[in-house]
Amino acid sequence: MADIQIDLKETDIAPVLEVQGEVDVYTAPKLKSRILGLIDNQQYYIIIDLNGIDFMDSSGLGVLVGGLKRVRSHDGSITLVLNRPNILKIFRITGLDKVFKIYGSFEEIPKQ
């Protein structure tokens, strides 16, 4: 059974959701719940670290896009931390690499 672990880390830039495991049709709802939890707490600038995941499918992409739409309605953003080639490929073939700001590591994110 696919497993996912999501930890919340507070940083100077924005809250960071660190995701470990696999994001598929079974586990994606857990990620959605965590993202919505932040938004419900009026956190509209969110960083999601995906460097700990081994797999993502369209369910995961849908959760991320849905979250992005919600934060953008509050002039917010979702920034992704991702350097895994197999996951980056999914963003590239779907064109979502042009929709999300993606950085290879947390340290690369501009501090504003």
Place this chain on the structure above:
Amino acid sequence: MAVLKKSQSNKAVIKLKIPADKSLISLVRLVISAQLREKPIEDEIIDDIKLVVSELLAKAIEKSLVTGFLSLELFLNVKQVEITISGLKEIKLDNLFDSPYLNISAIETLVDSLNSTNNGLGFSIIITKKFGEQYGD
């Protein structure tokens, strides 16, 4: 419940049968990964296959297309992986892969061929993916 059989013939075969349960799709990915990583097949090839198969199974379950159990057979030929998934109601592939993000066009970039067949024994989808290294027993 999954039933696993491995043939001893020249063509390596994995046969899996699972109920329409989203939580079991990761098991299918694990089996595919374990089988293919025994061979000189590039990681990117394996990742592409896992994604397409996983997406297919997820969509089939979400759309209630499964007639009983989902069956998956994996064949390894020289330089090619072929996966047949059956136990589905008939559907056009672009209706199956209807995600706005991973649609049929995106899926087709990940495999060498993606076809469906209905030969009287039921509807099946066949995925093929070539790999670069010579595969031999």
